Amino acid sequence: MNQAYEAQQTAYANQQAAWDAYMSVKRANGPRIDSLNAQQERAYQNMKSAFESASLAHNMRDGASARMYADQGHAYKAEAQDCVAERRQLVAEIRAARERFNAVKPAFQAAKSEFACARQAFQSAKAEHERAQAEFKKAKAEFDDCAKAVKDRLDELNSAHRKRRKDKKSIAEKAGVPSQYRDNVWISKDSDGNTNIYFGGIGKPDGPGHGHYVMDQHGTVTYRRDPFDPHGTQNFTDAPGGILYDRRTRTYVPGGTLYDRRARTNTLPLGVSNRDNDTNDRSGVFYDRRRQIDLHVTQYYKDNYRVSWDTDGKSNKNYHWTNQSLPSSHTDSHIPPEDAR
Structure with a gap:
């Protein structure tokens, strides 16, 4: 639009200059033309009067007067013709100036029309820009609201997360988890x-x-x-002695009959196996926390004795000794060894 405006201004300046020149010539020549018109009219009237007087003198057989009046008439005629010639020149100058003005006028009109089109396009673009700007401001306000809501929610979640971490840390500390x-x-x-x-x-x-x-x-x-x-019942804090059934510890075992064997043989178990009561799985897992099932635990000793018991993860029960050196049908096969009595 700026280019169209500058073109319009240039065309207007050219038109205005031509108009000013035209008016200048018109103002300069106009009074002279008016004066020449009056002078021509006087010369014409004088010429007419002189020729009439010459004709009257000629009719009266006054040749000298007729000649004199005729010469005066021709002089007035020449004066009138000079006025006409000068007036024509002045009028031509005015017409030339007007033609120069008319020559630049279409350029201004075209530039003016082009500027009007450019201005209309600019106004349309401006209106579209203002509409888009209003939509942007609205969208930005909505975005800011959403961003604030997200930030508030994140702050809330972070606060809740910190609280959960603090609570978990407190529980872990209460349980005695290493720091x-x-x-x-x-x-x-x-x-x-x-x-x-x-x-x-x-x-x-x-x-x-x-x-x-x-x-x-x-x-x-x-x-x-x-x-x-390792996994195992030794990890249960309410297990005998807090460890696997150890015949050296001389601690009382639930059931009232089983004691350790340290007093006489200082016997340690050779190994431990287990059995899942539901699946008979002998994988060596002492406690299945996923399924929370009861396990059956067995300890073996080098003197061919073994002791078994059931555990539900909270307490042990059903202690059972077996002397594997004796047939299963032997009446003494399930009597505990002396150091376990």
Whole structure:
């Protein structure tokens, strides 16, 4: 639009200059033309009067007067013709100036029309810009509202996350989880109210080699296994002596008849196996936390004795001794060894 405006202004300046020149010539020549018109009219009237007087003198046979009046008439005629010639020249100058004005006038009209079109296009573009700007402001306001809502929600989630981390850390601390693991624990609750705490696994708290503590609804830790420690009933805090059934510990075993064998033989178990009561699986897993099933545990001794019991993850029961050196039908095959009495 600026280019069209500049073209219009240039064309207008040219037209105005031509108009000013035309008016200047007209103002300069106009009065002279009027004067020449009056002078011509006087010369014409004088010429007419002189020729009439010459004709009258000629009719009266006054040749001298007729000649004199005739000469005067011709002089007035020449004066009138000079006025006409000069007037024609002045009028021609005015016409030439007007023609020059008329020559530049179409250029201005074209430039004016082009500017009007450009201005209309500009106004349309301006209106579209203002509409788009209004839509942008509206969209920006909506975006700002959404961004604020997202930020508020993130702040809320982060706050909740920090609270959960703090709560989990507090639970881990209460359960006695080593301090180096408390910032990264996985906690779940069983249907019976027990709280499971996993930590120290590879890649994640409950990854391979993880530690596992169980705390009941009263805040008592009933199971404690640190990272990479073996599974087994020795991890139950309410197991005899807190470890596997060891015949050296001389601790009382539930059932009232089984004691350790350290007093006489200082006997340690050679190994431990287990049996899943539901599947008879002998995989060596002492406690299946996923299925929460009872396990059957057996300890073997080098004197060919073994002791078995059932566990539900909370307590041991059904202790059973077997002397594998005797046939299963022998009446003494299930009598505990002397150091277990």
